[in-house]
Amino acid sequence: MQPISSLSPQPLWRWFETICSIPHPSKQEIALRDHIQAWAEARGLETQLDQVGNLIIRKHATAGMETRKGVILQAHLDMVPQKNADTDHDFGTDPIRAHIDGDWVTADGTTLGADNGIGMASALAVLEADDLEHGPIEVLLTIDEEAGMTGAFGLEAGVLTGEILINTDSEEEGEVYMGCAGGVDAALTLTVAREALPEEMATVEIALTGLKGGHSGCDIHLGRGNANKLLARFLFGHGDELGLRLSALRGGSLRNAIPREAWMTVSLPQANLARLEQRISEFRALLENELAAVEPGLSLTLSSADAPAEVFAAADQQTLVALMHAAPNGVIRMSDEFDGVVETSLNMGVVTTQQSGVEILCLIRSTIDSGRSMVENMLSALAQLAGAELSLSGAYPGWQPDAASPIMQVVRETYQRKFGSLPNIMVIHAGLECGLFKKPYPKLDMVSIGPTIRFPHSPDEKVEIATVEKYWQLLTEVLKAIPNR
Structure with missing residues (x-):
């Protein structure tokens, strides 16, 4: 070679x-x-x-x-x-x-x-x-x-x-x-209570992998899938229907990289397993159709997992899923001054489960200070609605x-x-x-x-x-x- x-x-x-x-x-x-x-x-x-x-x-x-x-x-x-x-x-x-x-x-x-x-x-x-x-x-x-x-x-x-x-x-x-x-790091932290796993529940891991990811600035306009956002979308659409109970959620590894992979551990009534497999198959087909041009390697899989002792409290899980699904992501606005250049964007880069709750790390970028401030305020408003904490750090100028x-x-x-x-x-x-x-x-x-x-x-x-x-x-x-x- x-x-x-x-x-x-x-x-x-x-x-x-x-x-x-x-x-x-x-x-x-x-x-x-x-x-x-x-x-x-x-x-x-x-x-x-x-x-x-x-x-x-x-x-x-x-x-x-x-x-x-x-x-x-x-x-x-x-x-x-x-x-x-x-x-x-x-x-x-x-x-x-x-x-x-x-x-x-x-x-x-x-x-x-x-x-x-x-x-x-x-x-x-x-x-x-x-x-x-x-x-x-x-x-x-x-x-x-x-x-x-x-x-x-x-x-x-x-x-x-x-x-x-x-x-x-x-x-x-x-x-x-x-x-x-310029940019700023944003961390959303939601406290999540836990409760005992209900009886007669099956536990599985859902993994979304194979996405391209990329630079959260240079590639944010390409329409690539964000693994964190896509799993939140599935949960929001099918969590109640299937009786899904979250015990762990993680995705991405860097706030400045578009997340390529995400995993969640969920428990559900044994009787709903077949329907979950059907919904996973349907969601996979949906994503393969929507993202065919940009994510040819997309993989959405289901595998058995060890049963946890506890799962997220139902109300807190609902709040978390709504927060993640509603949070802005990707291009917020294109520049008027420079043709083809993104002015303002947000990347939901990392999601981690901790004993006390879930942390969501984002990176806001903007060529103008007012654009950055607007997205900061959008996250602040979401945090207020969800009862979450928002912290901003590492701001740097354009x-x-x-x-x-x-x-x-x-x-x-x-x-x-x-x-x-x-x-x-x-x-x-x-x-x-x-x-x-x-x-x-x-x-x-x-x-x-x-x-x-x-x-x-x-x-x-x-x-x-x-x-x-x-x-x-x-x-x-x-x-x-x-x-x-």
Whole structure:
């Protein structure tokens, strides 16, 4: 099997192969950071760890480029850990098994980490190269971007000296990003009383698996199934009819990934088992018809389960199911200013059963503050009706577009000169760290570029090989074209 390090540009792909070999899920990226820092210091590059653990590496300008504006190449160290249910993989200890699949690089049953590993690899390849022309370079590698943007939140003024920041976290070649959505985590907690399991009840597990999932920002407009919402829909439609009594409900694993799988344990009168099988078959057919174009791998199964000692109290179960079914999810509003861009969205990402009740974790995104506030208030209203608690945390600002950005003009002109066409200037419905950088560095001139990555935050994640080459050519040509101070 051809190693990915043999692909072009080899310096970038060699680094990506190294990145894949060192586990680096969110909050466990220190081993990778330490490896990179040791490598940089061995090459005589200046390194710095800031107060929260971000790594900064500095490289002098090449001869004759000393008067150019300083450029910060920025990527995040962590990756989203998602795997298929039948994949044996420990993200804390096992390397990512990346391989070439036709025109793409992908992984075996797990996320690939091209988000943001390819961008990180490109920045490190620039540091390593002796044949590139560039002014002063700083590489900023932040921690914990995917699970809370801890590194970006903690970045202090005075650490960076560059005037231009190139974010490498975009996921569509030919598109240059000049703005992004802000967001906030929302947690709904509903207290659920329990009561003894009634007599003569059968217990089963209903599993909804095989959905595509994906990035809750970049993919939210694609109409993919949300496993949590779909199981709530089944319960709302058939729970009373079948006498279903919940004892456990779980689905999804990350608030910023569309949930691909969900499970619920229910008990019901023995006499209703055959009718449950019929309703499951009907609901499966319904979903296969509704989602035929976007969820060809959908699976809805029924299996026997151990009887629990207790089930949810009937009234609390009814409230929970109504809350989950009524909660907004997906695209709330499209942007009026940017054609085809989602303005506001919500992802019901994680549902977990605890001894005292059920917790529902969501991520609200919006390119405008009022849109985010509107959805916060929608959840608050639902919480009031259901008697649930709503907590909001980790709010981060969007990156407001700057139509007069000088680096945007440089990238646009360089792209046209290099490839003979103009790139699309875009705003992305995802939480790039750029908005947070503006607080300590309000004068930073920023742009975001990257290769084509499909299905990030899901085990189907893949990066298109040819676009990595184009992205590298664009990045290195832009560095050469940076103007004087």
